[in-house]
Amino acid sequence: MALETKQVAMTGNEAVANAIKQINPDVIAAYPITPQTDIVQYYSSFVADGQVDTQMVTVESEHSAMSATIGASAAGARAMTATSSQGLALMHEMLHIASGFRLPIVMPVVNRAVSAPINIHCDHSDTMAALTTGWLQIYSENAQEAYDNVIQAMRIAEDPRVRLPVMVCYDGFITSHAVENLFLLPDETVKQFVGEYNPKHTLFDFDSPVTFGPLVLPDYFSEIKAQEADAMRAAKEVILEIAEEFAKISGRKYGYYEGYHLEDAERVIVVLSSTAGTAKEVVDELRAQGEKVGLMKPRVIRPFPAEEFVKALSGAKVVAVMDRAETFSTQGGQLFTELRAAFYEAPTKPLMRNYIFGLGGRDTTTAEIRRVFEDLKKDQERGSVDRKVTHLDVRV
């Protein structure tokens, strides 16, 4: 059967708004002013034009946006919101409540820097600060992936083995506001794919009423958190199952990561989201010159598929992990430290170094990526890295 798809030109945010439109959630609660993006602006026109059945709630802050989304989800609604940057930071307290209540909320997050200094451009400091909130995190390279990931995220979140909230992350402005060609699935196909939401407990089930959010003291708190950790572990296989199903309706394949010329690569860059697109260009160039270089673009980092990542990089000699956010641990970015830790038990380990790059929207072009590969080449020849953590492209 030929797959039915429609090619369109859209910004990342418009594509994501369309994915949400096709999901047609019961409730969207969102803060309607910056740092909100135009996802909800597009969506409010769908609501005004009667194209969706969604109840749209505009609230006075991002904290309230997440609170209202949690309330709606606990009431049994399929509930979503969207945010970015400071908005995600303001939601932080409620992020733990969404996951602690096991509510399958899907939230696109447009990755942008967190102040200060004030800056509105892309980096990953917003979502990296939310890694310990019990939300899944899926990263997208471009508008197509953001669209595809939102649709898959709904199924992953609502799977009875998971029942955890999911952030779908993509790069601010680079992906969120640039117009790209992408393929949309037919409305009916998405409707079939996401199906009906069957919540386990709801506040509106008057035959078997429940209490959400009771006090849980030291005698039970650890058990509730162990359940959450179990659900996160279970999410690993669910992510692959849903990806496989999604490939059938879209022809597009997803996994925990995308490898680009990875099989025989000796020097590998690991980087999330849009910068992977730039890196592919450089890999092509260097491959044409016979250089054994490759790229690994993690798609999922919560849960963190440590074994799979280690396996994917097991043939590499030198790896540069590029983090688009500081941790201020002085030991490197989040992706670097987690990936490096994953190699602790591995029988053979590549040399590994870290680059903190692209903060506050600093462009990372093919020139910078080329420089990283040059560093890796010197490291390989020397047999050691000359610097563990480098702030890429920073003036001295």
Added chain:
Amino acid sequence: MSLKGYKDLPEGGVIPERGNSVLYKTGEWRSMKPVYYPEGCVHCLLCWAFCPEPAIKVENGRMLGIDYDHCKGCGICARECPRKEKALQMVRE
């Protein structure tokens, strides 16, 4: 009482049954307790009206005594009792 393992608990700390707050023994953390002397009581039931827990036992309009499983020892009953020391007295646990 043996506590349930994590796989047997409802997800997300949800309480899936109604009206089970009586199972929670609020009396466990009491440091003072009211002692009831029926001979001094006039059964005005002010103690019952003011008690923040359902800890004053009443039947047929008559005060019966204290439910120590749920009495948290706040002392409101003894303070409001018009018969004061004659009917209700707070003592250390």
